[in-house]
Amino acid sequence: MAADGQAPSILGFPHRPEWGPAAHRKALAGHLRRCRENAGLAPRQVARCIDTSEATISRMETGRTSFKPAEVERLLDVYQVRDRRERARIADLVQEAARPEVWQPYANETPLDLRPLLAMEPAARRIISYEPQLVPGWLQTEEYAETVIRAVHPTKPAREIAERVALRMQRIQMLRRTDSPPVLLAVVDSEVFRRPVGTPGVMYRQIEHLLALLEELPYQLHLRIAPLTVGAAGAIGHPIVHLRFFTTEYLPDMVYLEQYEGAIYRDKPSDSERYLAILNNLCGVANPAEQTRALLEQALATWR
Template sequence: MPNSPLVPTVRRRRLGASLRRLRNEAGMTLDSAAGAMGWKGPKLSKIEGATQSIRPADVDALLTVYGVEDTRVRDALGALARDAGKKGWWQTYSAIVSPTYADYISLETDAETICAWSPLIVPGLLQTAAYARETIGGVTTSRTPEEVAALTEVRMARQSVLSRPGTAPELWAIIHEAALHQRFAVRPTTMREQLRRLLDVSEMPNVTVQLMPLDSTPHPGVVGGFTLTGFPQPMPSVVLLENLSGATYVEGDDATPFARAFERIRAAALPVEDSLARIAELEEGHRK
């Protein structure tokens, strides 16, 4: 129902933010833009605020009002409008996947690039099932064994995005070496298998893995990990910040400092070839 209030999902917020920026670039007020569409100002305000949906045809008409001729922009925003309320495979796990987690999976699905700085854990897209199961079980304070198993399935299913034909995102993951010294008492071979997984997945053309050495110089990443997801223009980037209480998103212009921080973190990390050599060395150590 186009006029009903909606929960502002990340997809709707991205669409609303893009439309707001294009309206401002066109030098139009809410009332003037809405008037050109035959709407009242509050309707456009709700669309930009992600509490009301908008049809792809109306997105196309609005972009014409704003003088946007770039077909890539028009196609990207039209697709986002079509998919804003679309349910993905993760809805099967709605009993255990929180709305914020579902939002992030949709971001991963839409992403053109994913830049992950992970100082304490291997990024989810690169984990083995055993590693995922033990880490999910270790950090949770309230999940049952059945829920841990289901969340592990979700994490494994997310990884299919990396091998999606034609539209797989570019993943650049920087992992602190300390994360690769984690001990797993339940299944001692877990870390060795995880290290081998990192080496194997790094051979994919869209995946790059770097290691932050234990003796690295100070860099912006010392304040915590984050994942920066990028999308085709004009859609803004989104940053995911995780903690025990859930996830927080940083969007639009507020994501720019994280992009700059990632570049400095990348510069402080070992070069890619040296990173893979160190991971191979650690993996060999687990065989002795």
Template sequence: MPNSPLVPTVRRRRLGATLKGLRNEAGLTLDEAAASMGWKGPKLSKIENATQAIRPAEVGSLLLAYRVDDGEVHTALENLARDAGKKGWWQTYSGIVAPAYADYISLESDADQICEWAPLVVPGLLQTAAYARENIAGITTSRTPDDIAALAEVRLARQSVLTRPGKPLELWVIIHEAALHQRFVVRPATMREQLRRLLDAAEMPNVTIQLMPLDCATHPGVVGGFSIVSFPGPIPDVVLLENLSGATYVEGEEAVPFTKAFERIRATALPVEDSLARIAQMEEGHRQ
């Protein structure tokens, strides 16, 4: 019986798309590139479409055929091939975490930078446990208390990318001031603790926080929040858009407008020092 095709994972899809882009840049057809490896065209097509695995050493040979000699590119794509089928810690929550959310956690774990515009809530990577539980409970329509507790655990576990050994994730977030005026009736101290968490996180060298003031000028972010996830080497950015129906991903050239929009949002927001001073003032207000 023939082997079933591999189910495309988010890592395998990114690898295949990046290899296809590099092949096109090299001016090689599918058959020409496959022939350089002693393959038939359909094999390379399956690799590019993420339905067949490729070994790290084969990635290196393919890149040489594409005249790519940048060591960082080789390392990034070989690592992606090596990790393509690896299961992450979030797999233990497979009954709780939706597939689209699992895909995002995988992207987040591989990223070297995330730029996030958050007009409504504090970004998940900076949330406290209490804030996470309150917000998950508030937006869900069908989750049990145990589910909510598990999803809060997942949200906090994701934050390990900020302190991972070697190269922690670079995080730049812009939060609308309105999001920090949220009130929690059952546990009023929740927002004060969350504001303190933001101030503590801002002391990390890889975390930058800006605040969009209530009296800001019009900017591209008024249409909604988004996260730009960036990776090492030539792997294209991925933009995450979220709503009640789930997550939508924007990739490749379609992600470019979001990068330009983030630059304008960043220029409209308060400078970093002023942002932190405003957050500290709000945190002090909760103590009175």
């Protein structure tokens, strides 16, 4: 970022492949916008300088298009960015931004509204989620996920269902990586463990899976169960996910609001803080994390 009176710098954003290409693309997009503003140029002027359209400049500055190395080099010349370290870091980010997204192997069955969340969650330092209806997607077993997906898409062929399940199964891997894994704090409504999804065996094995994950990932996974007594605090009818990133000055918080058909994203600071307050309130009224294992074991007994 730029201090007062200084040119903006991207050196504070590290080259971290495990964060995924979307994070690098988003950080670079914001940096290019700041460089243009620091140079005192309007998008229209810049577009003329590099023989492109104003719409292309807008897409580059919002991360909605791929970056062509030669085009970025020309932009840096226009913005008079001469520092070799800055240009080298930008070249690294351009290269990283061009890599395939985590969802692309499953592109045929990845909903458009889910792609931004899947692309950005590997770069998160901390994820807070609230799920009032189901076990959160990161934590589902394969058979539980298949049952849920079939219920939502009863006419899809088995191959497409399997692809969606495979996509969901790989999301937990980011918590298992050795380099800067996110921390997931998941708040789940207690009724999730009473609501039958598939057979009693499916529910039993799902709860066993949660217990195993808590044992495997004691530092990365924190699961809290909200009882019915939370009242109005738990009356939110849809899942919420709040992402906070390792480099908040380059990557602002992201909020994902899931709807039955689609999703809404919020990244304005006022919206982010509002939803973070809602999630913090839910965390405050949910059962303490130390009780989660005992509560899951009680739920497990009901499905024997």
